[in-house]
Amino acid sequence: MIGKVSLVNRLALLFAACTAAVSLGAGLLFNHASEQHFIELDQQLLESRLSLLRAQLAGVTRAEDLRARLPALRAELGHQADLGLRITASDGTRWFESRNGLPALPVPGGLATLHAQGTDYRSLAQPLLPGAPQSPQVALYLDITHHQHFLQGMQRLIWLTVGLSALATALLGAWAARSSLRPLRQMGQVAASVGARSLTTRLPVAQMPDELAELATAMNAMLQRLDDAFQRLSAFSADIAHELRTPLSNMLTHTQVTLTRPRSLEEYHEALHGNLEALQGMAQMINDMLFLAKADHGLLVPGQTPLALHDEADALLEFYAPLAEDNNVTLHREGQATLSGDRPMLRRALSNLLDNALRFTPNGGQVQVTLQPGPVICVANTGAAISPAALPRLFDRFYRVDPARHEGSREHAGLGLAITRSIVQAHGGDITVACANGWTRFVITFSEAH
The missing domain is CATH 1.10.287.130 (Signal transduction histidine kinase, dimerisation/phosphotransfer (DHp) domain)
Incomplete structure (x- = not known):
């Protein structure tokens, strides 16, 4: 089921959970701090009242001594409605209790929180005469019901705040996530609309x-x-x-x-x-x-045979020599170079260039092959210059410069230069063409790394 929850809902739930956790932590921390504050206040109050009682009941060691001071003690307690008092002998006999229903004391000597008959108390039990072995015991009870009601109300407020903040954050998070993911939906719409007739659609980057x-x-x-x-x-x-x-x-x-x-x-x-x-x-x-x-599709994987390009060029020039003689064209090769490559593929590329040069070289013209280290191969021929508008399209499939060559020609379909470029690129090289000073030059440049 988790995998089917949308990304927007996941982000909204995550925001809500984080907000709820932070709000709950902050609320619990504030509640604990408030409770500790009330405890400290109650302890200070009880300790101050205990000091007054010790001063008022100084010298009381027997029940008879206490009876004589009860009127003044009752009058003092009458001014403090939230305070209860219990005095017992060292053996546990009860001498005095200011009100009925006070809870039993835990182990004497410290501050305790007690509950009895629907009332919450903070109690403090101490000897009346510190240091005396048989000293009576005094237990003070402070009614803290209003404190507890305040803390319980705070706890309810904390849970309400946690719930409302989580809900509000979930809604705002969902809205923010949906707004932030709008570009993704736009991408999806563009991808869904792409077809053979709509490939020109672009995303607004x-x-x-x-x-x-x-x-x-x-x-x-x-x-x-x-x-x-x-x-x-x-x-x-x-x-x-x-x-x-x-x-x-x-x-x-x-x-x-x-x-x-x-x-x-x-x-x-x-x-x-x-x-x-x-x-x-x-x-x-x-x-x-x-x-x-x-x-x-990158499926041409040329071999890596060390080749002497000048020998390959000489072999091809010898092959085209009879055709050149018939057209009174001079063939010439200069320079030397080596390359690791595929012999049949490179011969085919060079043969296409020579065949193209011979076809467009006029009677009495020249075809020259120049080799340089790098390696660089230049096949140049004399003749009419190619128009600048046609130069960039020479390597396109089925493209013909000569309008006299009609469609469907069996000898030259306009694929030779396209094949030559593919072979050169498969060997990591590049081929360019330029016309200047009565020469048309096809230059093949191979990278040294290849």
């Missing part, structure tokens, strides 16, 4: 208390990440549907045309070969997208 501002900031950051991820996913779905639509439409049209009439075996073979090329392009695009999806 400036209106949050300091204790919840950090949580609200973290929640806003989470919503921003969800919004970014959803936007990327939506863009990815739209892009891949856009890219696959044209080859699928071409395959359907080609197949339907082929089936409109009987054809020769060679014509069927040519049609199937055309469809095979389209399917291979689509399969490559899907594989590339799966690779990027793994990169987005």
Whole structure:
């Protein structure tokens, strides 16, 4: 049952319990102090009356001596209605008692609180003649009923105060807790309202208390990440549907045309070969997208093989040499560098950059690979500069700078640079692009810690 109590009610009960405990403690302490104060006053009064009696009854050792002084004693006691007196011999024989119903004395020699016939007494018993072996005993009784009534009323007031203060604190605590937890309820409402169409909702951090501002900031950051991820996913779905639509439409049209009439075996073979090329392009695009999806979820775990980057670059330049010769493009490599990484992944990244450079290098241009310790890899090519507006989008999926490259191109789907960036980031590096002085440079920088 405790686990089902709301946080507001828990705080209210806690406030009420604390207030009740403090009020009860303070009340009991005040009650004890008041009682001790009355005891001290009663003791002083009884001791002063005892001193007067000793002076008035000086020399009384026998009952006959007391009889002679009884009139004066009765007259003195008549002026003190709340005071009772009992005088007994040393053997316990009762000589005098000012009123009926006085309670029996406890052990003589001290202050005691007694009760008899509905009346409370404070009593003091002492020898009449201090130091005398056979001295009569004097017992004084002070009626303290009004003291007790006062203390009982105080105790009732204490319990009433404890109850009312606990109730008031519980109500005020519930109100304060509910008001203080309003930002949490607001967070809950925002979280409940978040959906695919409302990821732009944000919590007002400036209106949050300091204790919840950090949580609200973290929640806003989470919503921003969800919004970014959803936007990327939506863009990815739209892009891949856009890219696959044209080859699928071409395959359907080609197949339907082929089936409109009987054809020769060679014509069927040519049609199937055309469809095979389209399917291979689509399969490559899907594989590339799966690779990027793994990169987005941090599932790319590159190997840590020591690599001589200049040897890897030379191997790729040798591979692209025939294509460069056909386009009259000069390939060149400078510098040396080493890196611990995944050879197939790094070759793929560098191959994408070289392929991109060769496609955009005009006839008679140059492609240069520069390696520096760090390591730093720079792939540069001559040619027309890329517009500043296009530079930030070069690494986006399916983005193409050349408007002549129509949608659905089987050779270049606009994923090469996106894959290259994912590979570089998986190796703890960063890639940038810049155009200046007739050169376009892609610079990869790896951290030394990696």
